[in-house]
Amino acid sequence: MHLFNQLKLRQKVGLSFGVLMALMIANAVVVALATWSVSQQMGHQKMMTNVLAEVSQVRLLASRFVNNHSRDAAQQVFQILSTTRDQVERADAVLTADQRQSMLSLLDDFKLNFQKYVVEIDQKAALESRASALGKYMALQLQEAQDQTFIRAHPDTLRALNVLEFQLMTLQWAANIRPAMGSPAVVDAAADIHQTLATLRNSSTFTNGHQRDGLLLFRIERDALDYLASFENSQRYQRLNASTENTLFRISDEFKVAVQQVELSVAQVMHNRITQVVVVVLAIFVVSVFSAWALTRSLRRAILQPVQALVGATHEIANGNLQARAHIEVDDEVGELSRSFNQMACNLAESRVELLDKQDALQRAQDSLEQRIQERTEQLVAANHALAARELLVNQIMDTAPISVFLVDMTGRITQANSSMVEMFGYPMDTLIGMEYVALVDPTEIEMRRQKMLALMNSEISIVDLDRKFLRANGEEFWAHLTGKLISGVAGEKLGLVGVIADITAQREHQQQLESIAHFDALTGLPNRLLLADRLQQALIQCQRKNNMLAVAYLDLDGFKAVNDSHGHEAGDDLLVALSRRMKECLREGDTLARIGGDEFVAVLVDLQSIDDCQPLLQRLLHAACSQVTSNTRAGPKELKVSASIGVTVFPRDPSDADGLMRHADQAMYVAKQSGKNAYHLFDMAHDEAIKTQHESQERMRSALIQNELVLYYQPKVNMRTGQVTGAEALIRWAHPQHGLLAPAAFLPTIEDLPVSIEVGEWVIASALAQMSAWQAMGLHLPVSVNISAYQLQQSRFAIRLNELLATYADVHPSWIQLEVLETSALEDMGKVGQVMRDCHAMGVHFALDDFGTGYSSLTYLKRLPASTLKIDQSFVRDMLDDPGDLAIVNGVVGLARSFSREVIAEGVETCLHGEKLLSIGCELAQGYGIARPMPAHQIPEWVANWHQEARWSA
């Protein structure tokens, strides 16, 4: 034990563990050996039991074979015998050599006897079979013999045969009864048969030598003897069987006894072995328990007692006795531990002193810290108060605003809201807080709005500003303006959104009202001009898409002013309202009726397939417009009635734009009015084109006047006889910027009878006067004639305007200007024109009748118009040398002039001959290419100075 104490703790534990392990292994080995030995014995015993069971099985099968000769049973017996033999041969551990030899010889004997028995049984079966066959054959023979005539003649023989038959049957019967085997009955039956056969042999028939009968009887006898011999032999085998059977069962009994003895001895061995095992195991168990107890005791002394001493010292130190020490005199780890512990206790005592010093310092530091905390806390409380006051203020401001202000976190839930939001949406504050913002919008849009809001939060867009529909708690929808802005924390991290919602329901209603006012007529409620323009535009797009037609009907009430004037404005209003309603009723869905002012309406008729489609609608409109209406007049309610004039244009036959269609419908309405009212008129495109062209020409000519593009050329007029230049005809030319110098025929017809032609005519007179004034200033006094159209001459203010122009150029004497009246056939009111000419004449102005002779009423003009000169048309002059008709006319005109005391001048003098001829007729005044072509004004003075008549003219 002292030695054990000297060991280290680790060694003590290792040693104890080793001893315990050795004991456990020894226990395990003993138990394993015992188990193996017992199981061996049990195996032997089981084998013996098997052998015994097989012996019983062999007995059983052998008995079955004995009883029913079952070939299967015999086969199994041989099989089991062979198995058992193998087992016995291999059982050298159980059986002694003698036992084994004796068992094997018993088994071999049994097998030999069983084989013999099987052979005997087979032979017996063969004999019995033979006896049976012979028996049947005998019966047939006996039947044959009994049937023989001769036998019937010998009753003894017959009787002997009958007896024999009976005896054979008896034998048969006796043999078939197994208990009777070998019994006296069989022996007696056999003796009787011998007796009967002897009787038969001695019978007379047998002996009489009737060969055939004798042969038959002899055969019967022989067969009967054979039968009997077979039978007896089978009986012998039956006896052999019985003895072999006995031998068999005896051997098997002996074998069984031998096996049982072996089994008993095996059981005895097993019992002895189990007893030995139990004793050994118990002994080892006791040794183990003792060893464990001894080891535990040693360990207790070596470990527990020092540890307890250490624990005691620890408790003492824990209780404040830092002088306590553990007194342990062992050399192991516990001893080391106690020494370390004692050292630690010393250190602890020293540290404690230091600690107390430090604790004092710490206490002082803590006091100062607490004071600082106190001060800081007071500051924080003050700051919190300020913050709370500020928050209160902000909340009050937020709650005062009539708008919803709220905060939304990054998941889209409302985290803060003002009281206006509670009022606006009708949710209690605690429901609003935590609610998803998107629950406030239209439920069908929730998912889309949620996605958009989350996208906004994760985007760079910091603010949204839009109008949107929201939903109150009671399900009521309302329009509001939403402003949403991303909010961030101090570190720039996104915190969510701040939202402001302002209810704009009233604003929108006001806006809708304004829109309504802007688009609808206040009196009738019909669309106004603005909305009409929009609808017409849309209708045109649809019409082009559907490839059909639409009509624009411009409707103006007839005589509406009279209603106002006679019955008052209110009555007029009533009438407008009632007629608007009726007219609207007679249109189709899709058509538009608009009031564009006063008593003017426009209907847009859509989806027409042809122009004819609009006629029934227009008829209905006319009918509705002239229906009777009861209106409140100044004199009380009265039946009033007006009618309407409608102008219609149809798109795309009229391919104009919306404005063009309106204008054309208006023009057509004007025509309807002109044609007697209460009717509709379809706009005429060709007519419109003509007017347009006329208008353009007029505008172009005005522009030419303004741009000074018109110029006057002058063609000299001469006296061919005297060689005097008598004047010049002013001929207009257009110095067109693109087309060059244009003759009057190129542009005057386009402005014929248009107001601009008057302006051009006046310009010609004014320019000629200006030119005359200029020439005069140069010393050239040259009378000038200008052409005046019938249209201009018929203007009521012509004389006045001429006077004004003459007054402008006062230095030019009126008698120096001559007006050549063109197109005299176009003069409508001869009396009026005559008066104008006389008025002009009174001013000193002379007239010439141009192209005289071309019109068939020229003579009337000559008679009634106060013209001092006749101008022979150049067409007659040019051809008079060849055409006697023209010459006759020229002659006639010259004669007329002379008769009426008028001057005559010929134009179209192209050659010297023309001049000669005219002179010969008596016409001295002339103009034409033969004299001079028309020339610019600046060339005239030189030409006048240099011109000389043809020598032949003066002759």
Ligand SMILES: Nc1nc2c(ncn2[C@@H]2O[C@H](COP(=O)(O)OP(=O)(O)OP(=O)(O)O)[C@@H](O)[C@H]2O)c(=O)[nH]1
């Ligand atoms: N009662 C009423 N009269 C209006 C209103 N607006 C315009 N008027 C009058 O309607 C009349 C329309 O004038 P016109 O179309 O020239 O009169 P009208 O007698 O129909 O002439 P025709 O069209 O040539 O047959 C004018 O006297 C306007 O003063 C309105 O809102 N109410």
